[in-house]
Amino acid sequence: MKTLLTIAWRNIWRHPARSGVLLAAIVAGLWAGVVTVGIINGLLQQRIDYMIESEITHAQIHHPEFLAEGYSWLHIPHHDEIINWLENDSRVVNYTSRTITDGMLQSPVKTSGVRIRGIDAETERQTTTFHENLIEGEYLDSDVPSAIIIGAELAAEHNMETGNRVVLTFEDINNELTSGSFHIVGIFRSASVEYDRRNVFVRSDEFIELLGDQPVFHEIGIMLGHEEQAGEVTADLNSRFAGITAQTWRQLSPELSMLVELGGVMVIIITMIIMAALAFGILNTMLMALFERMREIGMLISIGMSKIRVFSTIMFESVMLTLTGTVAGFVLAWGTIRYLSGSGLNLEMFADGAAQLGWDHVIYPELTPGEYVIILSVVILITLMASVYPAIKGIRINPLEAAKNT
Numbered sequence: 001m002k003t004l005l006t007i008a009w010r011n012i013w014r015h016p017a018r019s020g021v022l023l024a025a026i027v028a029g030l031w032a033g034v035v036t037v038g039i040i041n042g043l044l045q046q047r048i049d050y051m052i053e054s055e056i057t058h059a060q061i062h063h064p065e066f067l068a069e070g071y072s073w074l075h076i077p078h079h080d081e082i083i084n085w086l087e088n089d090s091r092v093v094n095y096t097s098r099t100i101t102d103g104m105l106q107s108p109v110k111t112s113g114v115r116i117r118g119i120d121a122e123t124e125r126q127t128t129t130f131h132e133n134l135i136e137g138e139y140l141d142s143d144v145p146s147a148i149i150i151g152a153e154l155a156a157e158h159n160m161e162t163g164n165r166v167v168l169t170f171e172d173i174n175n176e177l178t179s180g181s182f183h184i185v186g187i188f189r190s191a192s193v194e195y196d197r198r199n200v201f202v203r204s205d206e207f208i209e210l211l212g213d214q215p216v217f218h219e220i221g222i223m224l225g226h227e228e229q230a231g232e233v234t235a236d237l238n239s240r241f242a243g244i245t246a247q248t249w250r251q252l253s254p255e256l257s258m259l260v261e262l263g264g265v266m267v268i269i270i271t272m273i274i275m276a277a278l279a280f281g282i283l284n285t286m287l288m289a290l291f292e293r294m295r296e297i298g299m300l301i302s303i304g305m306s307k308i309r310v311f312s313t314i315m316f317e318s319v320m321l322t323l324t325g326t327v328a329g330f331v332l333a334w335g336t337i338r339y340l341s342g343s344g345l346n347l348e349m350f351a352d353g354a355a356q357l358g359w360d361h362v363i364y365p366e367l368t369p370g371e372y373v374i375i376l377s378v379v380i381l382i383t384l385m386a387s388v389y390p391a392i393k394g395i396r397i398n399p400l401e402a403a404k405n406t
Helices: 002-012 016-056 079-087 121-127 152-158 193-198 204-211 227-240 254-292 294-302 307-343 348-357 369-395 399-404
Strands: 059-062 092-106 111-119 134-137 147-151 165-171 177-188 199-203 219-224 245-248
Touching: 016 254, 016 307, 016 369, 059 227, 079 092, 079 219, 079 227, 092 121, 092 204, 111 121, 111 152, 111 165, 111 193, 111 204, 121 219, 147 152, 147 165, 147 193, 152 177, 152 193, 177 204, 193 199, 199 204, 219 227, 227 245, 254 307, 254 369, 307 369
Parallel strands: 111 199, 147 177
Antiparallel strands: 059 219, 059 245, 092 111, 092 165, 092 219, 134 177, 147 199, 165 177
């Protein structure tokens, strides 16, 4: 085995220029592919983390019909009992209760349909990172009565700023229209322009006073110690309390769950595309090397070298050449991803378009050790497939004909 490996390595560098060009192509191709996968992973993971940490949380509790209907009278039953259970469950890190309904926001400029979210400023801050989206003014822990914070996009459409007043109109729990005047104390900007245009935030206690004569909560957001616990926690809640629906973030947002699955698929697809292109280079290089050494291979066969050894030598040449380029490409890609994961890849020129889709324009690439293993496995598989034809052609060489044609 050692002798075959030595022969294969020396054969590779008989023509340094040719092998060097192929090696450079492998390094460049894998570097580009791995970094691209890292950027896609970072983009997807940032979106998932942002949605979980700033809005969805790991799990939520609603009235079974609330998400479909959205009416204010579809509030969570046994709210206090559920809160007491969450307080005593070690898997739960933080939670927050929200009062939510759809309504209209009126200003001197126009009227817009919005989702009114009544939150507790303290528990919301402990549970989510939404408060970090504030770009102007104060959060809802302000001393201003009847405070409201609105999105930057909505503020621009209504030509409103902090200190101005708006009127919210909505249905209370008795199915009657009611209105309230609110003072804008802050303006936020999230990763999604549409979210900024569609949502406003008020204090839940002030909102509840307008909705009815009893505390009503339509959503409980729960952050857990580990995301993997979401399934068992929601199952426990659904079995313990009647008249509610507890769901994980994957159930609440199937598109985010799809992004998780997409990341793993993209690793394989991108690597296969790049290696399929490089496979033609490997095939061409090995065939050229084979034709140049036909007399030599024929002589080795004639003096007793088995066809298995000939086959193995040619395969070793391909694998060793590819793995050398793969290691160099991995090292270069790892360094690039490590650098960009700290500084971020700023695609500011696409910021407006990304915001429309709810994506951040600063990307922090990441790649797990498992994904490096997947890429390496795909590289080896395709290299072996590209090397089989030259190796088969090598063992079919007739020593006498090879000597005549040389």
